[in-house]
Amino acid sequence: MEVNFDNMIPDLHYYIHRKCTASWKIDPDYISFIDITYVIAGKARYFIDGTEYIVRKGDLICIPKGTHRAAVSVPEDLMECYSTNLFLTDQKGNDISLPINLISHIGNVPQLISCFHEIHEEWLKREFGYKLKVRASMCLILYHIMDLLFNENRISSKDIRIINSIRYMSTHFAEDVSIETMASLFHIHPVYYGNLFKKALGMTFKQYLISLRLNHAENILRSGEANVGDAALQSGFSDIYYFSKLFKEKKGIPPSKLLPPERKRHIELFK
Template sequence: MIPDFNNMIPELHYYIHRKCTPNWKIDANVIPFIDITYVIDGKAEYNIGGHIYTVKKGDLICIPQNTYRAAVNIPEDLMECYSTNIFLRDQFGQEARLPLPIISHIGIIPRLISRFHEIHEEWLQRDFGYMLKIRGILCLILYQISNLILNENHLSQEDPRIKNSIRYMSMHYQDPLTIDLMARQFHLHPVYYGSLFREAMGMTFKQYLISLRLNYAENMLKSGEYSVSEVALQCGFSDIFYFSKLFKEKKGIPPSGMFPPERRKKKEDTILLPGGKEE
C-alpha cells in the first residue's frame, strides 16, 4: 500500500552538491534530520545503522531521522551527489516518516537532476522568499522519488498517450467523452486503448471519467456558489437523479451535504427522488 504523502511538509536544513575528494568522509554521528542523497557518479561506502552499503551512480539514499550514519570515499571512483538534509512534518506540525528504502537504485533521471539544480541555484542566490521556493521544489522531488519507488504503475503512466488523455479529460470532463472518441485521437483500437488506460490508471476509462467528474462536482459544491442542478449539468451529468445517487454512493453523503455550513438550504437545492422523498 502506497503511503499518503498529501500532508507532508518538507523543510530544508542543509544542501550540498558534493564532489568528493580522495580524503572525503562523513564522521560517525546520529543525524537529527532525514538525509536524502542522490548519487550521480562514482561510488562511496556508507555505514547506516550499523550496516555497510556500497552506493553507486544512480542510487538514491534515504537515511531516516535519528539514525547512525558514517561514510568514506572509494578513492579510485570518486562520488558526486546531491545531498539534502530535511525535516519532515505533517500539517499539524508532527514529525513524519518518509517510508522509502534506505537504498534504491533509480538510475539517472534528468528531470530529477534538474530539480536538484533548481535547489542549488536558490540555495546559493538566497533571493526574496527562497526558502518558500525551495520547499516547493522539495515537494516535487519527494513526489518524483516516491512515484518512482512506490508506485507500481508509474512506468505505464509515463505513456504519452495516457498522459495526454488525462490532460484532455481534465479540460473536457463535462463533454460527452467516450472511449471510442479518445481511442481515435491516438489512432488506436478502442479495446487496446481501454487496456492501456486500465493498466496505467488501475481503473477503466469510464470509472476514471466518473471519478474525475465527481471530484469536480465536490469542489463546486463546497464553494456554495452553485445549486446541485447546476453542478450536475456542468460536470457532465444530464440526469440529476443519477448524479445525486452516484454522488452519495461514491462520496458517502448527498451532494447538498457538501455545501458550506453558512449556506442556508434553498429550494433549488432540494431534489425529489422517486417516491417523493427529498434527497
C-alpha cells in the first residue's frame, strides 16, 4: 500500500504518559481529534463506535476524529501507555486522516518509546520553543508508525551487516563500490551477500546503489550547483550518456530539465 505522509502536519493537543488505576476510565463521547495511544504494559477495554476491544502490551491504538470512544481499566492487569490527542492537516490546512487500523499490534519499538520520552520531557518543561520540538517528535512518531506498517522495503531483520552496508553506501556511493568489495568487508561470499541484501531491502545491491546515485544527482541538478556532466561525475557515473539515459528511464525526464532557469541561461551564454 502506497501512503503519502510527506505533507502531514501534526498539532499535538494533549499528551500523557498514563499509568492506569483500577478506577481509570474514559467517559463515552465523540472525539474531535485523532487519538494515538501506544500500550507498553498491561491491558484495557476500549469501546470504539459500539465495539469492544481488549488492548494489550505492544498494541498501537489509532482512533479517528469523529469516532465514539470510551475505555475502562482491566483491574488485574493495569495498562501503562503513551497517549496523544492530535489534529492532522496537510500544508493547505485541510484535515487528513491516518490510513491505520483501529488496533495494530506492533510490539516493542524502542524508537517510538524514545520519541514519546522526548515529548514527555518537553511537555512537562514547556520551555521556549517546546511546541516546535514536540511537533518534530510527533512527526518522527508518525514516520516510525508508517515505516512499520507500510514500508515493504523496511529492514525487518536486524542483520548488522546490511545495516552497516547501507550506512557505508550512503557516504561512499560515488566511489567504486561493488558487491564484491562490500562482501569482503564482512568476510562472506558475494553471492550470499547479494541474497542477504535483496532479502532485506527488496532490491538488488546494484539497484540500490543506482538509486542513491540518481537521487544525489537529482539534488545537485535542482540546486543549480553543477551541469549535467558534473552532476554525473559527482554521483559516481563516469559515462554521461549512460547517466542521461538511465536518469530519464528512472526519473521520467532528462536530467537537463531539472536545471534551474538561471543555470540554463548561464550554460547558453558560455556555449
